[in-house]
Amino acid sequence: MTGPATIFDRPNTYIGKPEPRADAARLLQGRGRYVDDLNLPRMVHAAFVRSPHAHARIRAIDVTEARAAPGVLAVYTGADIAAEVTPYVGTLTHMAGLRSAPQYPLAVDVARWQGEPLVMVVARSRAQAEDACDLIDADLEELEAVCDQETALSPDSPLIHEEFGSNLAWERLVEAGDVDTAFAAPGVTVVERTFRFGRHTGVTLESRGTVCDYDPSENQLTMYYSGQAPHMMQVILSKHLGLPEEDVRVISNDVGGSFGIKIHTYGDEIAAAVAARMLRRPVKFIADRMESFMTDIHARDHVVTARIGVTAEGNIVGIDMDDLTGIGPFSMYPRTSAIECNQVLNLTGAPYALQNYRARGRVVFQNKMLMCQYRAVGHPIAMAVADGLLEEAGRAIGMDPVALRKKNLMADDSYPRQSASGMKLDDLSHQKAITKLTEIMDYDALRTDQAEARKRGVYRGIGLVSMVEVTNPSPMFYGIGGAPIASQDGATARLDAGGALHVASSITEQGQGTNAILAQIAAGVFGVPIDRVRVTTGDTRNVPYGGGTWASRGAGIGGEAMLQAAHALRDQVLEVAGTLLQTTPEALDIRDGNVVDAGTGAERMTLADLARTVYYRGNELPSDTKPELIATRHYRVTDFPFVFTNGAMAAHVEVDIETGFVKVLHFWAVEDCGRVINPMLVDEQVRGGVVQGIGGALYEECLYSPEGQLLNTTMADYIVPMAAEMPDITVAHIETPSKTSVLGAKGAGEAGTGGAPAAILNAVNDALSPLGASLWQMPMTPQRVLTALSEG
Amino acid sequence: MTRDARITLTVNGEEISAVVAVRTNLVDFLRHDVGLTGSHVGCEHGVCGACTLELNGKAVRGCLTLAVQADGGTVTTVEGLADSGRSDALRAAFTRRNALQCGFCTPGMLASALSYIERGGSDDRQAIRDHISGNYCRCTGYQSVVDAISDVIREGDGA
Numbered sequence: 001m002t003g004p005a006t007i008f009d010r011p012n013t014y015i016g017k018p019e020p021r022a023d024a025a026r027l028l029q030g031r032g033r034y035v036d037d038l039n040l041p042r043m044v045h046a047a048f049v050r051s052p053h054a055h056a057r058i059r060a061i062d063v064t065e066a067r068a069a070p071g072v073l074a075v076y077t078g079a080d081i082a083a084e085v086t087p088y089v090g091t092l093t094h095m096a097g098l099r100s101a102p103q104y105p106l107a108v109d110v111a112r113w114q115g116e117p118l119v120m121v122v123a124r125s126r127a128q129a130e131d132a133c134d135l136i137d138a139d140l141e142e143l144e145a146v147c148d149q150e151t152a153l154s155p156d157s158p159l160i161h162e163e164f165g166s167n168l169a170w171e172r173l174v175e176a177g178d179v180d181t182a183f184a185a186p187g188v189t190v191v192e193r194t195f196r197f198g199r200h201t202g203v204t205l206e207s208r209g210t211v212c213d214y215d216p217s218e219n220q221l222t223m224y225y226s227g228q229a230p231h232m233m234q235v236i237l238s239k240h241l242g243l244p245e246e247d248v249r250v251i252s253n254d255v256g257g258s259f260g261i262k263i264h265t266y267g268d269e270i271a272a273a274v275a276a277r278m279l280r281r282p283v284k285f286i287a288d289r290m291e292s293f294m295t296d297i298h299a300r301d302h303v304v305t306a307r308i309g310v311t312a313e314g315n316i317v318g319i320d321m322d323d324l325t326g327i328g329p330f331s332m333y334p335r336t337s338a339i340e341c342n343q344v345l346n347l348t349g350a351p352y353a354l355q356n357y358r359a360r361g362r363v364v365f366q367n368k369m370l371m372c373q374y375r376a377v378g379h380p381i382a383m384a385v386a387d388g389l390l391e392e393a394g395r396a397i398g399m400d401p402v403a404l405r406k407k408n409l410m411a412d413d414s415y416p417r418q419s420a421s422g423m424k425l426d427d428l429s430h431q432k433a434i435t436k437l438t439e440i441m442d443y444d445a446l447r448t449d450q451a452e453a454r455k456r457g458v459y460r461g462i463g464l465v466s467m468v469e470v471t472n473p474s475p476m477f478y479g480i481g482g483a484p485i486a487s488q489d490g491a492t493a494r495l496d497a498g499g500a501l502h503v504a505s506s507i508t509e510q511g512q513g514t515n516a517i518l519a520q521i522a523a524g525v526f527g528v529p530i531d532r533v534r535v536t537t538g539d540t541r542n543v544p545y546g547g548g549t550w551a552s553r554g555a556g557i558g559g560e561a562m563l564q565a566a567h568a569l570r571d572q573v574l575e576v577a578g579t580l581l582q583t584t585p586e587a588l589d590i591r592d593g594n595v596v597d598a599g600t601g602a603e604r605m606t607l608a609d610l611a612r613t614v615y616y617r618g619n620e621l622p623s624d625t626k627p628e629l630i631a632t633r634h635y636r637v638t639d640f641p642f643v644f645t646n647g648a649m650a651a652h653v654e655v656d657i658e659t660g661f662v663k664v665l666h667f668w669a670v671e672d673c674g675r676v677i678n679p680m681l682v683d684e685q686v687r688g689g690v691v692q693g694i695g696g697a698l699y700e701e702c703l704y705s706p707e708g709q710l711l712n713t714t715m716a717d718y719i720v721p722m723a724a725e726m727p728d729i730t731v732a733h734i735e736t737p738s739k740t741s742v743l744g745a746k747g748a749g750e751a752g753t754g755g756a757p758a759a760i761l762n763a764v765n766d767a768l769s770p771l772g773a774s775l776w777q778m779p780m781t782p783q784r785v786l787t788a789l790s791e792g
Numbered sequence: 793m794t795r796d797a798r799i800t801l802t803v804n805g806e807e808i809s810a811v812v813a814v815r816t817n818l819v820d821f822l823r824h825d826v827g828l829t830g831s832h833v834g835c836e837h838g839v840c841g842a843c844t845l846e847l848n849g850k851a852v853r854g855c856l857t858l859a860v861q862a863d864g865g866t867v868t869t870v871e872g873l874a875d876s877g878r879s880d881a882l883r884a885a886f887t888r889r890n891a892l893q894c895g896f897c898t899p900g901m902l903a904s905a906l907s908y909i910e911r912g913g914s915d916d917r918q919a920i921r922d923h924i925s926g927n928y929c930r931c932t933g934y935q936s937v938v939d940a941i942s943d944v945i946r947e948g949d950g951a
């Protein structure tokens with residue numbers, strides 16, 4: 001796409017500069033506004049009784065005593081809430097064959113996971129609500145639970161939804177070329193491994209929560225929302241509570257981390273909205289940490305059996321894989337729980353020039369918390385399978401993993417092209433990325449060090465990954481399937497009477513620096529110092545319509561809309577300036593808050609002068625001049641379903657073979673996310689993402705008993721990465737701008753989480769290989785490492 | 793059931809007297825009764841460090857301290873650290889290094905970092921990492937936080 005050539009070399013441009021975030025000042029002084037900080041007049045508090053069983057029939061619930069408890073205003077059972085909402089079903093028409101059952105905010109007849117809400121208590125304080133929860137007697141008949149996805153499809157498994165006749169939610173087969181023939185060819189070595197990816201979860205430091213307020217005089221429901229997609233939430237509340245969309249307002253102020261956790265439909269949050277309407281006053285619900293572990297969506301939970309075929313010269317002839325993933329008892333609404341498996345099928349091997357590819361995915365129901373989209377949806381699985389097999393194949397044929405990658409990665413000049421799975425790819429730089437990676441990590445020196453260390457009985461490993469990341473999704477992701485999720489975003493730029501620029505955008509901020517990059521783009525493109533820009537996001541009543549921030553789309557899609565709006569406003573302002581200064585708009589420019597002579601840069605008038613003339617002294621303008629000092633533009637990705645980025649990463653680890661502990665010594669990431677708007681923010685996205693990926697690879701797992709009891713529901717039992725164990729992370733960039741927009745930015749938020757697990761897996765196996773051991777299960781806990789060593 | 797008690801304490805330099813349920817912890821009291829919402833709650837079981845604040849000159853977990861335990865004491869929260877200027881250098885360094893994303897861990901992180909810096913902690917990266925290992929951050933990956941703390945220590949040394 002071509003655009004105004006002047007955008008990136010303007011004197012005021014902030015694009016490409018490590019501008020600090022304006023929001024930081026507020027947050028560093030303790031002046032953030034997170035949901036739990038809100039305290040509205042007459043506000044009351046909700047707490048929930050939750051199912052203690054993974055699967056149970058509700059015989060009776062006695063709430064008499066709770067109703068009479070001190071401070072209690074209302075007690076609602078599943079049936080009470082169900083009478084106020086329509087049920088939701090997590091299916092999309094483009095995910096052919098996907099099925100899920102209708103779901104209500106609270107369980108009505110049967111509870112299907114431990115933690116599913118059964119009863120809601122609303123009281124004057126949270127403590128009183130919790131006290132009353134203890135007085136509720138739920139008579140439950142425990143049913144046999146389906147927990148293990150590997151037996152969920154067997155004919156003698158109990159069924160979670162009788163009407164479906166099996167626990168299968170969705171199935172897909174992708175086939176390209178002929179894997180069987182390719183693998184049977186002479187000289188082809190076939191390596192097969194079974195990978196297990198445990199369940200983990202987001203552990204946002206701010207737990208989920210909402211304050212919902214209802215004003216009957218205007219039939220107005222306001223949800224203060226700790227989440228990523230306000231307009232999506234507006235539609236969901238409108239649809240299921242039966243309110244006109246315009247009477248639902250969703251406001252998202254500061255959000256204490258999200259990572260995909262806070263983009264789904266949670267029954268307790270919907271119930272808070274229902275209760276607010278019934279009680280006609282604000283209701284606050286804030287999940288405690290135990291509720292977060294039990295009821296925030298979980299992620300991953302895949303068992304993948306996969307094969308790779310490689311010739312003696314190191315040509316990969318194909319990949320064949322079978323992914324089985326457990327998603328809990330329902331497909332999550334409205335994004336569905338089949339998207340992750342779909343991504344695994346789409347992305348495995350996508351960096352490589354593969355001719356033959358076969359991937360089967362099956363998505364099954366089970367009595368555990370729902371599994372759904374979390375940061376880097378499907379990527380950690382796809383990258384670990386392909387690159388895990390690649391490095392194992394390298395060991396089998398005696399070829400260095402870097403050489404093997406270089407031989408098989410798509411050539412940088414070969415785009416546009418498709419992956420074996422049919423993904424349209426463009427503007428990627430795998431070869432440059434792996435070359436740069438090996439330079440910054442000094443690959444050869446590390447190999448020398450590794451050999452030395454082994455002589456001393458120290459087992460270090462080096463593991464790499466070459467990866468793609470799905471960013472900037474088009475309507476083909478959700479909208480096409482009927483989801484109320486916008487793929488386009490809008491931005492508005494308005495000049496105020498003092499010469500400052502006010503911008504509003506439908507993308508949202510959860511700490512990535514959304515507001516900062518909007519200001520950077522707007523200031524530079526329009527022509528004011530960045531401290532004269534004010535940004536509004538996260539309010540369905542005050543921003544243009546759009547999707548929000550997820551799938552690494554904020555900068556690429558929302559940023560482009562901002563660029564276009566700022567550019568349009570610039571043209572409009574120059575039009576007025578031309579009239580006032582009796583010259584042509586082309587002879588003028590806006591720089592540093594002033595209208596200047598385009599050629600000499602000499603100041604002609606300040607923006608404040610111009611704005612005041614327009615707003616206060618319109619009499620000075622010719623009557624046929626109708627100045628517009630506000631501009632709005634929208635942008636969506638066309639021609640491509642997604643804009644892919646690529647990267648290459650490496651981990652250096654040391655495995656203590658006595659204790660099984662894995663120490664990550666250093667990590668390197670080379671990322672090509674197109675045009676970098678703010679290198680500091682991008683680097684920090686990559687680092688934060690890598691650390692989340694390391695968490696999934698080494699520590700984090702939601703552990704269930706065979707009966708479906710979640711065993712680790714405190715932060716002391718569920719291990720997350722803390723500062724002492726984390727390495728420093730070196731980040732480098734290649735910039736291949738996307739041709740789909742003027743800005744050329746692709747997403748950067750998820751690559752680290754998508755790639756790091758594969759690099760860690762490969763590094764651990766590289767360290768274990770001289771001992772004849774290997775490990776294909778995440779997290780790679782000390783116990784699993786020791787078991788692998790004893791079996792090795 | 794619940795018992796109440798009257799407490800009097802100094803919060804960010806202001807004397808406050810209130811009746812609280814004895815089961816109320818200090819961070820909930822500050823957030824909901826005093827209206828100082830800068831201190832955050834991430835786990836309420838002493839692990840995440842989001843509620844770290846200063847009581848009688850020491851960094852404590854606001855979720856593991858009862859409000860009645862602060863009776864007669866002096867409390868400084870993130871708001872107080874900013875107003876008094878004590879966190880100026882750290883806040884500048886956190887901004888420069890982008891050592892915060894969502895900002896939810898930040899008040900606790902600042903309190904922990906300040907206690908380390910003020911008692912003369914070294915700028916050794918692993919020592920800094922060990923010190924802030926009681927403060928969970930899901931967003932940053934910690935490196936920028938370590939950078940920011942180490943910057944402040946070095947600047948303080950006149951480096």
Ligand code: FES
Nearest residue numbers: 834835836841855
């Ligand atoms: S809230 Fe106090 S340590 Fe987590």
Ligand code: FES
Nearest residue numbers: 893897929930931
């Ligand atoms: S900045 Fe989000 S938890 Fe630390």
